[in-house]
Amino acid sequence: MKTIRRLIYVEVIKAVAFVTLGFLSLFFFFDFVDELQSIGKPTSLGYGAGQALIYVTLLIPSHLYELLPITVLIGTIFVMARFAQSSEYTILRTSGLGPWRALRALLLLGLGFVVLTFAVGDYVSPISDRTAQLLKSRYQNVYALAGNTGAWLKEKQGDKSYAVNVISMGRDGTLKDSRIFEFDAKGFLVAQTSASLARIENGQWRLFGVERQQYETSGTGDKARVVTSTLPTLVWPSSLSSEMVSVALLRPDRMRTLDLFEYIRHLDANGQTAQRYEIEFWRKVFYPLSCLVMVVLALPFAYLHFRQAGLATYVFGGVMIGISFFLLNNVFGYLGNLGNWVPWFTAAAPGMIYSVMSLAAFTWLVLRR
Template sequence: MRTVRRLLYRDILSSFTLVMAGFLALFFFVDFIDDLDRFQRLGLGVGLALWSCVLKLPGRFYELMPIAVLIGTIFSLARLAQSSEFTILRTGGLGPQRALGLLSTLALVFAVLAFVVGDFVTPWADKQAQLLKSSSTGVSNAAGAWMKDRDGDFSYAVHVGRARTNGTMEDVLIFEFDAKGAMATRLTAKNATVDASGRWQMNDVRLMQWTRTPTPLSAQAAAAPDHKDPAVSQDKLSDNPTVRELLLPTYTWQSQLPAGVVTAAVQPTWNMSTLELYRYTRHLSSQEQSSAQPEIQFWRKAFYPFACMVMVALALPFAYLHFRSGGISVKVFGGIMLGISFVVLNAIAGHLGLLRDWTPWLVASAPSLFYLGISMAAFYWLVRYR
């Protein structure tokens, strides 16, 4: 059995490597042509364009993982069936259950590889690519976002205009509302940083207070040493004597928004790991905000490694087809089209689930379970009747 395992694993892995290398080379060439033109317009060199394309490869690998597993496994098993090697293995004692067990172990290896690349390698590479672009062009890739926070009876609406890859947030705007929903404080800051505990350190702050009653923001402002400097604070003369404006060089605000939640809010969901998506969806739910889109993305990310196992299951019936009479190209092409239909259905299901407000985990798992059922039914029929 060790010899059989070595034969199958080596053949499937070599086919998968060949297919993945071909896909990556193709996408690398397309990305390089696109980045070369864009980087040259910005006055940057060819080396930066090459490095940018290299940093995109982990993301391409992650996206192409299921389809490469399917094509590589189909090609390997169909070739073994055509040369009658798989028939010899069956005659030597490789029964259907044992073959299914061997390929399940290999499918689990593919799933673990997809999880590691998707949750660790790809986010790191994407952040490095964004850092490369922002440092070269001075433009941040992360767009702004609105967030909600609550501290006792007070609620906050927080907006970040831009977020740079080094963790600095620019054009920060914070509205504070009291228990009755009336605005108590308006704060703007040129830039800010936030640590893991939710402490915001802001610079060039403009703080406006609409009440004389101390609030969490105004109480902190009153206790700050900077408020005693008449050069940085002044009473605003207006018809409303309760309005006060403070100009502060630095300001610290303790919130319930840690750095991970802020980063998750300003960056694309596809660029986040499974854990970051989970924390972000929990935060949205706790603040009574809509979390349908990131929750569907979380479950799709969580079930994505399972798609590799489904691809191996789809390829298994091809080992039991008879290819000696010809037609191997048509059958392999049909299997590849089946795998592509799985990828398309998986993408469509996410949009339908968002429009119809379906259960997120069911939307993410339904395509995989459906195609797994198809593959197992085909496998049973071929073994039982063919």
Template sequence: MHTVRKLIYSTVIKHVFGVTLAFSALFFFIDFVDEIRKYGAIDSLISCLYMQGQHFYDIFPIGLLIGSILALAGMARTSEFTILRTGGLGPGRALSLLGVLGVSAAVLMVAVGNSVVPWTEQQLTLHKAQIGQRGTLKLGGSGTWLRERRDAPGDASRTITVNVGSAVSDVEFGAVRIFEFDEQGRLQRRLFAQEARIRPLGGGVSAQGSIWQLKGVQETVWLSHEQQIDEQTVRAGARLVRETQLASMDWQSSLTPLVVSASVLPPETMSTFALWRYTEHLASNAQAAQRYEIEFWKKSFYPLVCLVMVALALPYAYLHARSGGMSLKIFGGVMVGISFVLANHISSHLGLLNDWEPWLAAAAPSVLYLLLSMSAFAWLVRYR
């Protein structure tokens, strides 16, 4: 059985590696042609190298499907798999052998999606910030917005809205505006800082709070009636404003570097842990979190895609080359795999539009296609 396992695994891995490498080279060429129009050759090359992390995460399941189909169909065409079946390789054993391969690929996807992809996307963001204007990355026309609610014991509740205009690194940001509202929704305080550096309280990504070290601060405070009395500046029907210029100041917040970085990067490039933390933050501040919840469950179920792809390829080992149409059948299998990828992407958008349960929108395509592949496999074993 060791020889059988070595034969099947080496054949499948060789084809999967070749297909994935070909797709990676194609995407690298397309990215380089696009980047060279905006940056120099060296900067474009570095950017394309960082992009390969996300590309590998996206194309590996398709490469696994196509490589597995080519390997198993080739073994069926040369009668190698028929000889293995004659030697005692039953359907259950063949399914378990490829299942181990699928689980190994799923573990690889977990590692890549939660470590390699976030790191490469972060480095890509920093690299583009360094070669961009003034070394910063603009976050769209209006920047990115965050919100937190503070309910201090013995104090009135406050709602705080933070706008970040640009990013220098994962802990350094520019053009930061902070708005503090009272429980009636009236603006009480506004801070504008040219630069902000976030330092987590207690250290580590799991910190529950942070200190924002603001530089070049302009503070605007709308005085309450009691404050006006204290300063003897009461005017009928007027709210006076006090403005202060500060070189620097510390502002404590529950918005950690992880939360701020998550709001900057697209949800597709975040790790599972970062998505979970960010959805918790959005839910606790009464913000819409369904998009990130769907992405969290999609990323959690994404490793199952590898099992689905291997299961879709398994029936090709039981086809007979003499019946003809092998090339057409292989093409059909590739199209089924591509349709699965499309369904996986469309399902998340449909779930967002129709307000489906996030876990259901993420898991439905995988479960459906897994049942489809197992049904095809059982039919071939029974009738062919």
């Protein structure tokens, strides 16, 4: 059995690597063509072809994370169908490779792809995506990483509440163009603090180049006034950490699972809606597991009998199944956010649908025929 497993594993890994390389090359080409329109613009500060190549290269881990379940399906279908076409799988069956042993072998291989998908999506992709955005911000003079208005965060301290706006975050953790709006217990704005730079150290924000406006509205009529003061530095105690700020500046699907969890807790503690982030959190949990679904879905192709012309047809069918899974996964994310569905169900539904499909195909083609 070790020899059989080694044969299957080597062939599947080679096929998956080849398909993944082809898809990544295609996405790399499209991304680079899309970046050509940004090269040489007057607003670009030295953003040339070299910087564009680095930028699209840094996007590869994000594409790899999105494509892995699809390429696992296509590569495994190709190997299983080729084994069936050349009668190799018939020989393997006569050598003792029963349906359940084959399923167990593929599930072990699928676990390896699950670990790879999780590692890429949770560690490599967030770092590379953030580096790519910082590179583009540096050369194109575009500072906002989370839309034109940057990221917004909220915090409560006793009777007071604060709304914090951060435009961007440097590689060293420096915050640029931060604004802090202070509200009293009744929800009235009492002060606004602006800082050109800020650093988060030991549970406090150290602001530099500060301009503070206090709105004194306790009086009536002409006694209400705005007091403006300028300070070189100012310390603001806050529970908002640099990790929370970096999470808010990134797209939810590019965040680490742990960062998403901590940010959801922060939103819940401050009475903010976390539906979007909860869906993305559970998608990060369930998405790598879809590799297991894909290898099970590919196993019945080894039990099909077809002529030479049928191989390309079944591989094309695998491509369509993979694309449909990707589309269904995105559609459920949008529908769940709009319809306020249960987050874990929204994230797990596509995988459960395809799990039922794969088990039904396995039962019909493998056990009943």
